Amino acid sequence: MQYGNVQGIKKKISRIVQGSIMLNRSNKEEGFTLLDAAWQTGITTYDSAHGYGGGEVDRMLGLWMEERGNRDEIVIIGKGAHLNQDRNRVTPYDIASDMADSLVRLRSDYIDLYLLHRDDPAVPVGPIVEALNEHHAAGRIHAFGGSNWTPERLAEANEYADKRGLVPFAASSPNFSLADQIAEPWKDCLSIAGPGQAAARAWYAEHDMPLFTWSSVARGFFSGKVTRDNAEQVRDQFDGTMPKSYYCEDNFTRLDRAWALAKEKGLSVPQIALSYVLSYPLDIYALVGSMSGDEIAANEQALDNRLTEAEMAWLDLRSEASTTRLSSPKSRAQPRER
Numbered sequence: 001m002q003y004g005n006v007q008g009i010k011k012k013i014s015r016i017v018q019g020s021i022m023l024n025r026s027n028k029e030e031g032f033t034l035l036d037a038a039w040q041t042g043i044t045t046y047d048s049a050h051g052y053g054g055g056e057v058d059r060m061l062g063l064w065m066e067e068r069g070n071r072d073e074i075v076i077i078g079k080g081a082h083l084n085q086d087r088n089r090v091t092p093y094d095i096a097s098d099m100a101d102s103l104v105r106l107r108s109d110y111i112d113l114y115l116l117h118r119d120d121p122a123v124p125v126g127p128i129v130e131a132l133n134e135h136h137a138a139g140r141i142h143a144f145g146g147s148n149w150t151p152e153r154l155a156e157a158n159e160y161a162d163k164r165g166l167v168p169f170a171a172s173s174p175n176f177s178l179a180d181q182i183a184e185p186w187k188d189c190l191s192i193a194g195p196g197q198a199a200a201r202a203w204y205a206e207h208d209m210p211l212f213t214w215s216s217v218a219r220g221f222f223s224g225k226v227t228r229d230n231a232e233q234v235r236d237q238f239d240g241t242m243p244k245s246y247y248c249e250d251n252f253t254r255l256d257r258a259w260a261l262a263k264e265k266g267l268s269v270p271q272i273a274l275s276y277v278l279s280y281p282l283d284i285y286a287l288v289g290s291m292s293g294d295e296i297a298a299n300e301q302a303l304d305n306r307l308t309e310a311e312m313a314w315l316d317l318r319s320e321a322s323t324t325r326l327s328s329p330k331s332r333a334q335p336r337e338r
Helices: 025-041 052-068 092-106 125-137 151-164 195-207 231-237 241-246 249-265 269-279 293-304 309-315
Strands: 016-019 045-047 075-080 111-116 141-147 171-173 211-213 284-288
Touching (some): 016 293, 025 052, 075 092, 092 111, 092 125, 249 269, 269 284, 269 293, 269 309
Parallel strands (some): 016 284, 111 141, 141 171, 171 211, 211 284
């Protein structure tokens, strides 16, 4: 496993983050087996949110950490202030309420990294930054950031913090994968993938902000179950958000190339897709919803099999070079260690 760090968090943060949305206390033994496998592989970091499973994900993680006695070594990513069917909820009140719920469910007095699950551009950044700083000063969170926040809003928030000597946003969590997200899977979900988001990626590179990227295999588009030829036949095997968000000609060409490169390297298509994310020259921690120990091991192998810059350009349609000329060691992208 490879690790990095986020300002404010003293623990090492694994480059692969275990998604936990599948956890439920009704399948406690199965869930604990999955979490144990991730932990034994060296995954220190686990993604959760106030709204996941009506709080079941937080509760399962809390039970697991309590029974294993490993809270001091685990990095929990918590999220709150998600909109509901009635209104946006990016307010100091909703942040405090969601955080209080999660702390009880997690059986912990702090959350390592707290992300606002959505943004509301109609809300000034000042009160939000002030509220998060109050929770930080109280020790309830060790670092904070935004999920699905634009670089412009992050910059605005951090400028506000800088001018007042406050703690800034330390991380961001947008979508990022080999596929271009052509439609939002859910309301107000932001991506930094594809040619249209080059400026966003440049901003993150300039500011060296850690990224906790979600949907690393494009909600199953790169699962190894989809090909250009069977895409319509397998459509019903996936959440309806996947075809809506990723079925387009350019993405099918990316998928064709992922299949070809996987065959050349002796890897799987999801390993190629994950390796693309983890090889990208940004400070990336990939959120992956592994469902078994075998999947966790395969993801670690993807982390260790980094792609070259030439391979990445070819996969992302920025080059037409043949894969037989892509494996020069001189062009190999290097790990980002902090």
